[in-house]
Amino acid sequence: MPELPEMENYKNLLKEKIGSQVITDVQINREKSININSDLFKSTVQYQKIVDIKKRGKHLLFQLQNEQNLLLHLMLGGWMFFGTEAEKPNRTIQVRLSFGQEHLYFIGLRLGYLHLYNLNQTVEKLSDLGPEPINSDFTVNEFLKRIGTKHGRLKTTLLDQAFISGIGNCYSAEICFHAGILPSKDIDDIDDENRRKLYNSMQYILQDGIKYGGYMDNPLFKGDTLTGGFNDRCQVYDREGQACNRCGATIVIETISSRKTYYCPNCQK
Ligand SMILES: [Zn+2]
Known part of the structure; x- marks a missing residue:
């Protein structure tokens, strides 16, 4: 299961790829990977700019312009790939976020998930997590x-x-x-x-x-x-x-x- 360094690595690389980019399309192939009706999920996420990407524990948080957050936990077996349709690995895709001709593919999300929350819900979902061990205030x-x-x-x-x-x-x-x-x-x-x-x-x-x-x-x-x-x-x-x-x-x-x-x-x- 990806841990702090894996998620930090994803965060750093994805910031370069999709930071400030607009999500042009959303494809849900597995409803269980998300937490709300897929039409509502799509209408809330599509055409939103990725304002920031943060890491908390083993989660990634994609912060959208409309103050909604996509909360990702890859759990066991989950991973991501970013690229064109031609470059994508030959694997089952559970969720796909598009950025023009390039896409962020979520793969192996069985226990893992990509949930949509507002700010308060996000804070609540992460409230049980202990401190980040490499933050400067964790002395x-x-x-x-x-x-x-x-x-x-x-x-x-x-x-x-x-x-x-x-x-x-x-x-x-x-x-x-x-x-x-x-x-x-x-x-x-x-x-x-x-x-x-x-x-x-x-x-x-x-x-x-x-x-x-x-x-x-x-x-x-x-x-x-x-x-x-x-x-x-x-x-x-x-x-x-x-x-x-x-x-x-x-x-x-x-x-x-x-x-x-x-x-x-x-x-x-
Ligand atoms: Zn030894």
Whole structure:
């Protein structure tokens, strides 16, 4: 499932492509991917300019000129492609937003969605999300304060979107590896020094994820060489049975709270 860096990457690239552009047409192929009647959806969205694109947690927010918002969550298996009809991947398209001859295709939206909300509804929908970990106001002291109220396994806490928003299975594994801490470790057993390490690793790994375009398998547009670059930088995620790049030990997979968890049993304590 796309996490903070993947959505940040999409945001940055889409701003260049469709920022200030007018949505010339709307095609709904799967009604379940939207939240209102498709005729109303279309009449509200068509001919609107994209005023801004924002990221909150694992969501993208397309802000329209009429103060309505398209709230996107890709969930598991969702992705996007931007380009002409000729360039589009040979996949089922759930929703298509057109910008003249180019289109933004929403693909693999089964659990994912593109919902239309006004400002108040949007605020309410996002109200349960915790702080954005890479925002400048999320300081180490703020992190220490928040983690000080938490108990239980580190991994479960990192995935808790009300604690910090945007971190999922991949980046939680990479953050724990970078900090040298086992994801199964109980938060009560992590001392102040290691909590600070965790904060620093979180900053480093998430920024690295953004810098290298996240881990999505598919490019956003033809010639997009940025998206997916983080795949090759993963140290533990999806690497079970392979040698640790740091110490040579075998990367292990374990299930924590029914989520696959990857770590190096030697580098992480
Ligand atoms: Zn190792």
